[in-house]
Amino acid sequence: MLEAINLSKTFLRGSRQVEAVKEANFKIEAGEFFVIEGISGSGKTTLLYLLGGLDRPTSGSVSVDGVDITHMGENKLSALRFSKIGFVFQSFNLIQTLNARENIEAAMVPARVKAPERRERAMQLLRVVGMEDRWHHLPGRLSGGEQQRVAIARALANNPSIILADEPTGDLDTKTGVSIIETLKELTMGQGQTVVIVTHAPYVADYATKRAVMADGVLSFQESLETVRT
Numbered sequence: 651m652l653e654a655i656n657l658s659k660t661f662l663r664g665s666r667q668v669e670a671v672k673e674a675n676f677k678i679e680a681g682e683f684f685v686i687e688g689i690s691g692s693g694k695t696t697l698l699y700l701l702g703g704l705d706r707p708t709s710g711s712v713s714v715d716g717v718d719i720t721h722m723g724e725n726k727l728s729a730l731r732f733s734k735i736g737f738v739f740q741s742f743n744l745i746q747t748l749n750a751r752e753n754i755e756a757a758m759v760p761a762r763v764k765a766p767e768r769r770e771r772a773m774q775l776l777r778v779v780g781m782e783d784r785w786h787h788l789p790g791r792l793s794g795g796e797q798q799r800v801a802i803a804r805a806l807a808n809n810p811s812i813i814l815a816d817e818p819t820g821d822l823d824t825k826t827g828v829s830i831i832e833t834l835k836e837l838t839m840g841q842g843q844t845v846v847i848v849t850h851a852p853y854v855a856d857y858a859t860k861r862a863v864m865a866d867g868v869l870s871f872q873e874s875l876e877t878v879r880t
């Protein structure tokens with residue numbers, strides 16, 4: 651469960667204040683697939699960083715599984731990120747000197763998973779995202795879509811209750827982007843994992859259980875597809 655209450659973030663740029671996120675309010679239950687659309691600069695990444703405890707709000711609060719993380723100390727927050735939150739970044743952010751399997755294993759080190767177990771789990775996740783036979787490849791030898799599959803596997807490594815994905819289909823072509831989103835949906839559906847995706851790509855919203863549009867820092871909710879269909 652993920653909750654934002656009057657969540658706001660203001661940046662100071664020179665003498666000007668930029669209100670990147672303005673008074674966001676929502677509650678997302680376990681198992682939801684929440685898709686936020688918005689043009690460049692509308693505040694999507696800022697919101698995701700606040701939700702994942704990578705940045706602190708100017709005002710308002712964020713709760714993860716009922717725990718308010720707003721004023722949590724750095725060490726505790728860092729531990730919470732490792733145990734509860736999986737990030738998928740637009741630019742994949744894989745470590746270029748580690749192969750696919752090692753990139754996934756690396757995510758489990760801070761969670762103190764033992765080496766043989768890390769290896770086994772990494773291979774299992776690679777199998778799930780259809781990259782089992784490429785485990786020994788460095789990111790530079792993988793296509794964008796393949797790197798994103800590895801990044802998704804890495805985000806799932808510690809079995810997080812919340813997955814935050816920033817433009818996971820980035821610059822991928824539509825066919826590859828659709829398969830990435832379908833993979834993400836299949837992997838999390840029925841696991842009770844909450845997914846939040848921010849995106850420019852219009853086809854992503856087809857998979858949403860909850861939708862919103864972000865414009866100038868303001869979130870506007872749209873009827874979920876389920877509501878529309880019934």
Ligand SMILES: Nc1ncnc2c1ncn2[C@@H]1O[C@H](COP(=O)(O)OP(=O)(O)OP(=O)(O)O)[C@@H](O)[C@H]1O
Nearest residue numbers: 661662663668670689690691692693694695696697
């Ligand atoms: N650290 C920062 N300092 C100053 N301004 C910032 C900072 N981070 C973001 N901003 C500003 O906040 C606004 C929202 O930025 P954000 O990166 O959240 O947008 P976005 O919707 O993710 O855009 P994109 O689709 O291009 O990734 C922008 O005007 C941006 O310039």
Ligand SMILES: [Mg+2]
Nearest residue numbers: 694695696816
């Ligand atoms: Mg962004």
